[in-house]
Amino acid sequence: MAARTLRALCRPRLLVAGSSRRAAAGAEFRSAYSLDKLYPPRGGGGGGGDTGSEQEAKPPALDIPMDRLTVSYCRSSGPGGQNVNKVNTKAEVRFHLASADWIPEAVRQKMASMHKNKINRAGELIVNSEESRYQMRNLAICLEKIRVMVTEATEKPKVVSKETAQELIARVEKMNRERLRQKKIHSNIKQSRKADFD
Amino acid sequence: MGGPGGSRALELLRSLPRVSLANLRPSPGSKKKEKRRGRGRYGGRKCGRGHKGERQRGNRPRLGFEGGQTPFYLAIPKYGFNEGHSLRRQYQPLSLQKLQYLIDLGRVDPTQPIDLTQLTNARGVTVQPLKRDYGIQLVEEGADIFSAKVNIEVQRASELAIATIEKNGGVITTSFYDPRSLEILIKPVVFFLRGQPIPKRMLPPEDLVRYYTDASNRGYLADPSKVEEARLELAKKYGYSLPDITKDELFKMLSTRKDPRQIFFGLAPGWIVNMADKKILKPTDERLLKYYSS
Numbered sequence: 488m489a490a491r492t493l494r495a496l497c498r499p500r501l502l503v504a505g506s507s508r509r510a511a512a513g514a515e516f517r518s519a520y521s522l523d524k525l526y527p528p529r530g531g532g533g534g535g536g537d538t539g540s541e542q543e544a545k546p547p548a549l550d551i552p553m554d555r556l557t558v559s560y561c562r563s564s565g566p567g568g569q570n571v572n573k574v575n576t577k578a579e580v581r582f583h584l585a586s587a588d589w590i591p592e593a594v595r596q597k598m599a600s601m602h603k604n605k606i607n608r609a610g611e612l613i614v615n616s617e618e619s620r621y622q623m624r625n626l627a628i629c630l631e632k633i634r635v636m637v638t639e640a641t642e643k644p645k646v647v648s649k650e651t652a653q654e655l656i657a658r659v660e661k662m663n664r665e666r667l668r669q670k671k672i673h674s675n676i677k678q679s680r681k682a683d684f685d
Numbered sequence: 686m687g688g689p690g691g692s693r694a695l696e697l698l699r700s701l702p703r704v705s706l707a708n709l710r711p712s713p714g715s716k717k718k719e720k721r722r723g724r725g726r727y728g729g730r731k732c733g734r735g736h737k738g739e740r741q742r743g744n745r746p747r748l749g750f751e752g753g754q755t756p757f758y759l760a761i762p763k764y765g766f767n768e769g770h771s772l773r774r775q776y777q778p779l780s781l782q783k784l785q786y787l788i789d790l791g792r793v794d795p796t797q798p799i800d801l802t803q804l805t806n807a808r809g810v811t812v813q814p815l816k817r818d819y820g821i822q823l824v825e826e827g828a829d830i831f832s833a834k835v836n837i838e839v840q841r842a843s844e845l846a847i848a849t850i851e852k853n854g855g856v857i858t859t860s861f862y863d864p865r866s867l868e869i870l871i872k873p874v875v876f877f878l879r880g881q882p883i884p885k886r887m888l889p890p891e892d893l894v895r896y897y898t899d900a901s902n903r904g905y906l907a908d909p910s911k912v913e914e915a916r917l918e919l920a921k922k923y924g925y926s927l928p929d930i931t932k933d934e935l936f937k938m939l940s941t942r943k944d945p946r947q948i949f950f951g952l953a954p955g956w957i958v959n960m961a962d963k964k965i966l967k968p969t970d971e972r973l974l975k976y977y978s979s
Contacts, residue, residue: 516944516947516953516954516978517944518885518944518945518946518947518978518979519946519978520888520945522906522909522945525906526908526909526910548918548921550921551921551924553924553925558924574829576829621845622829623828623849623852624828624845624923626924627923630922630923
């Protein structure tokens with residue numbers, strides 16, 4: 488939504504600026520491959536229609552409100568000499584889990600039970616990352632970890648339907664029967680090779 | 686030292702004797718005496734050749750010979766590490782730290798769009814098109830201290846570098862320059878003195894089209910609406926709020942972009958720049974105009 492308004496703001500203003508400059512200077516060069524010829528501005532839902540028609544390979548990432556989180560940076564551990572000693576690259580993100588209304592209630596409770604080792608006495612979930620050399624990337628990794636936690640807590644346990652369960656049992660039994668049949672055949676072959684002189 | 690109006694030096698010149706071979710001398714320490722063998726206790730006797738054997742007699746075997754053992758350079762099997770190295774595209778790295786350094790020192794002006802020409806004039810990067818360099822790539826070193834709002838155009842950029850520039854309210858575009866256009870871009874004056882019309886920039890080759898039409902790389906041939914979406918996505922991923930550049934006072938400068946066929950800002954292909962008379966000659970024939978705007 489914000490993107491569309493921004494786009495709507497950008498395009499007319501750029502066109503206006505371009506046309507005024509063209510009128511003034513007379514030389515805003517436009518070749519056959521300029522952007523407005525490659526992607527002619529269509530009215531309304533031209534852009535929306537395109538993205539809707541093609542398959543969304545991955546669902547949109549969870550929107551994490553940054554002002555609800557507390558982000559702090561400190562120095563990372565490990566080798567690295569002067570750089571690791573002086574530069575604050577470890578990013579730590581904490582937020583109060585029970586009052587995080589950007590996560591659904593059921594998911595919140597699931598998360599509280601799954602990651603109770605990461606929740607402190609005040610009820611804040613703490614996620615930290617010191618994998619990268621850059622603060623920004625460590626922050627992105629923290630946010631990614633939070634998203635993964637929420638996704639894991641959201642997934643429902645796989646319910647096996649009755650028919651499928653019966654099919655699975657039937658399959659196992661059939662396998663065992665076949666195995667025993669083959670075993671008997673093999674046993675007969677070996678028996679027939681025995682020379683029993685009575 | 687000069688005195689008022691440089692008169693002291695002039696007085697000196699008048700009073701000193703004429704410069705001739707008799708009163709010239711090299712500055713002390715500039716000319717070091719060469720080591721001459723066969724003279725005196727230290728340069729002479731064995732003359733630095735050692736005692737007997739192949740060493741003294743100058744009969745040592747070739748470089749790499751290991752006395753008959755299979756030498757290292759033959760024992761190791763061949764593998765195509767460097768195969769086709771002269772056909773690989775190279776991009777000179779430009780770290781965000783260096784860019785910040787140049788802006789802080791005033792060598793690069795952030796109030797104008799930053800281009801490879803600006804960076805080369807500021808001696809921030811040195812690009813050699815003859816060594817298969819196809820431009821510069823923006824590298825993340827210094828991402829945490831970068832704080833400049835710029836409109837920058839590079840040839841490749843990593844995701845974190847793009848995020849850093851956009852976080853500070855700037856605009857980044859990746860564009861392609863074929864070797865001829867690149868050579869013209871880094872040395873514009875030398876090109877103008879040739880008196881040839883500015884050529885049109887070629888489109889990227891097949892394997893690079895995908896890169897430059899991708900909005901996540903901010904390619905110059907990508908759909909602007911998709912670029913907007915990619916900006917928002919990146920802001921979500923890296924956890925910063927995307928500053929609204931439309932509300933910026935430098936919005937007009939930040940949104941200037943070159944046409945895909947244009948090499949210089951403000952100069953179109955087909956124009957001849959006359960440096961001596963400070964004039965620009967533009968073609969008027971319709972066939973030429975049609976060719977240069979195709």
